[in-house]
Amino acid sequence: MTTALITHADCLNHVTPDGHPERVARLEHVLHALEGLALKRVTAPMAAEDDILRIHPASYLADLRNAVPQDGRVQLDADTYMSPGSLDAAFRAAGAVVRAVDMVLSGEMQNAFAAVRPPGHHAETDTAMGFCLFGNAALAAKHALDHHGLARVAVVDFDVHHGNGTQDLLWDEPRALFISSQQMPLWPGSGRPEEDGAHGQILNLPLPPGSGGVQMKAAYVDQAFPRLRAFKPELIIISAGFDAHQDDPLAELAWSTEDFRWLSRELCSLAQELCGGRIVSTLEGGYDLNALAASAKAHAEELIEAGT
Template identity: 50%
Template sequence: MSIGFITSPACAGHDMGAGHPERPARLDAIHDQLLSSGLDFVLRHFDAPAATREQLVLVHDSDYVDSIFARAPAEGMVVLDEDTSMCPGSLAAALHAAGAVVSAVDRVMAGEVPSAFCAVRPPGHHAERARAMGFCLFNNIAIGAAWARQHYGLERVAIVDFDVHHGNGTEEFVRDRDGFLLCSSFQHPFYPFSGTGELPAHIVNTPLEPGAGGEEFRRAVEEQWLPALEQFQPQMIFISAGFDGHIEDEMAQLRLLEQDYRWVTDVVRELAGRHADGRIVSALEGGYALGALGRSVVAHLNGLIGH
């Protein structure tokens, strides 16, 4: 059975202006690589619905959700923080990005697909309970994970995040909640300059120094993530799939390659097979060097499939 691939044309409508790295061309680069690799034809394609208010407030304060709706412009740009803005298409893009992850949960839980990848933007893991930041409006992965717990009654949900930036919004969400395990790697020191303080046992952060490559990344996963995941025995695994740690990506200074993303995906897939009936939902976070992004997503999808 092939995996699900969930996206929406609405996600291309979010545009924060010329020169901004989080741009619509990111999804085009992924699509081009899927076609050239032949992978596009073995995926099950689904259109993402918009997330509902009920789903958004599983993670975000209701006043914050109202503020995003109220500030969505009919024309021009609205600046939310120094690197996050909204244009007329941004609200629809953000709603469909979050809705894609919820839809992926529904399809995986129904047995329609064993796992799914959401090719969406804007990304989500920096969005906090009541704050947009770091290109993110709603925390897509946290919303999907919360939906899995609330709607399906799963008792143990794991989130793994290998974006080059620390997912401060996701950490904020899981910090005081039972039933979640978060394992996260990121360059440090680096934006948003968080993730290294005192942490509860169900948050496993593995900061990597600038210049670290596949060897350091794999060691951190093997020595710190895997023991925690094996002990936790998740019933579903979510992946914040950021590919901005690639050596070609000028956003940061890690030196990962496509084979490193394939390796960590294989590790997660095998663990999900042991504990979660293979259930994985992955969603795009960062990745701004277009060629490297497309190739890395193909490697990630082949890992989810097990080719």
């Protein structure tokens, strides 16, 4: 087995209000869909505080610790909540991506999928938002750059919502290429093409509501893949959100499960071409449970196939 599945039961203890789209059942459905696949199952460690401080200030971490309720839930913004188990879940999610980077860069695994929650790509430097507490994909990039000494890392985010947090956290990082496709207009409202980073190292690919796989494939083939080839990353990190699916209730793109499979396969092929197949993927959005499970399974199957 050359693909790791990294997760932890603590991620099921982040409990949101009844009816909230980012709910425990999301991860349960993903893990059920991945049963029986040829994955090396790895228990996610707790991230060290120093890991979190690579991307977030100590004051932000202190604020989150102070916000953890003894029971019930607290609301951090319009749609982001914490329950008694939320902070541990977030530390496990961050620990999962750190462990994934370590396993892939050591050669222990060809690639890895962190099936975790809460998701991460909306968490900005000192702001929790959009269901997210820690910037998991940005942390994976910074860990690869600063701890492992890589010179170039790429983050590709295909969640239907723009990864504003990852963009914020990597805005000034010339060693990280950030590519994000997203529906526009749509919350959080960022992700315009002119948002290109302090060093021109950010590529945003807005897609119109109602568009599907044809438009997505054109954007990636014409823009994203050439930028990846030009950048020559030593590791590709994927923010794997599956809410661009045509069945998802929170957005209006019309991708199919096979579109996610195609994109996953193409990114694996590029990784083989550019960086020895090294990929770390982390779960982001996806709110129709059946579509999420099917798409995550297709994504994992392509990671497995690429690693054989």
